[in-house]
Amino acid sequence: MQNDPILDTRKATLRIEARRQRKALQVQHPEADWMIADRADELLGVFRLKPGVAALYKALGAEIDPRPLGDALLRMGWRLALPAVIDLEGPLEFRAWQPRDTLAHDLAGLPAPLDSAPPVTPSLILAPLLAFDRAGHRLGQGGGFYDRTLGALRGASNPPPFVGLAYEGQELDAIPHGPFDQPLDGILTEAGYTAVRKEL
Numbered sequence: 001m002q003n004d005p006i007l008d009t010r011k012a013t014l015r016i017e018a019r020r021q022r023k024a025l026q027v028q029h030p031e032a033d034w035m036i037a038d039r040a041d042e043l044l045g046v047f048r049l050k051p052g053v054a055a056l057y058k059a060l061g062a063e064i065d066p067r068p069l070g071d072a073l074l075r076m077g078w079r080l081a082l083p084a085v086i087d088l089e090g091p092l093e094f095r096a097w098q099p100r101d102t103l104a105h106d107l108a109g110l111p112a113p114l115d116s117a118p119p120v121t122p123s124l125i126l127a128p129l130l131a132f133d134r135a136g137h138r139l140g141q142g143g144g145f146y147d148r149t150l151g152a153l154r155g156a157s158n159p160p161p162f163v164g165l166a167y168e169g170q171e172l173d174a175i176p177h178g179p180f181d182q183p184l185d186g187i188l189t190e191a192g193y194t195a196v197r198k199e200l
Contacts, residue, residue: 001125011139011178018130018139018170019062020066025167026062032167035190037068042193044081046186047161051077054124055094055160056113058082058103063128064165067099074099081120084112085147096120104192122160127184129164136196137175138164150182161185168185 023033024026025168054073060063070080080099083092087109090095095113127146131139140146153159162182168189187194 004178007176007178008142011142014139014172014176015142016129018172022062022130022167022170023178025169028169029167029190032124032190033065033068034141036064036066036165036188039188039192040069040072043163043186043188044076046193047124048196049124051079053079053094053096053120054098055081055083055122055125057126057128059128060110064167065091066126067167070099070128071163079120081087081122082113083149085145089148090150092145094120094122108145125153125160125162126188127162127164128165129170129184131170131172131175132164132166132184132187133175134194135174136185136187136198137177137181138184139172139175142188144180147180147182151180156181163188165189 011125034049054064054070056070058066077165080097081094082096082097085106086093088107095116097113101113101117103111104114127138129138150162162185164184164187166187166189168191184196186196
């Protein structure tokens with residue numbers, strides 16, 4: 001995967017403002033995590049999903065916290081997982097996780113389930129983001145882990161839906177993107193579910 005320095009610079013500049021905006025939204029909307037959890041039925045209905053494995057993430061900083069949504073999914077018969085970085089240049093590994101499980105730092109220094117936690121295949125992947133647009137483009141932190149993971153999963157049959165969790169105010173008109181950036185299938189905010197507009 002070859003980097004595009006111009007695209008990388010555009011994204012890096014956008015991340016600075018997007019982080020500032022997300023912090024402001026967290027202060028303005030502390031109830032957003034719970035409002036998103038109340039929309040679990042809406043999310044599952046969009047994709048007609050039956051209980052399976054939902055891959056969450058450990059929220060850092062001003063990211064939407066997926067734990068309330070995870071609790072709602074548990075009550076609906078779902079199992080949960082968290083990602084673990086096992087290769088800095090490879091895809092994520094998803095490991096079974098329960099809310100009371102101990103976490104440890106993975107290869108990237110992020111909190112993840114222990115090595116002893118069994119790997120699982122998710123039926124739904126929920127991801128944090130810094131910004132999004134209506135075409136499903138996502139601005140992440142720049143590590144490329146979700147892009148590599150989705151690139152691998154979408155090459156197989158029946159890939160899991162990839163949904164971003166965000167504040168409604170994180171939407172931008174357009175996110176700069178390249179050929180290796182994997183688009184979201186939808187975005188869930190405190191205002192509801194937004195289907196992406198597929199580009200022609």
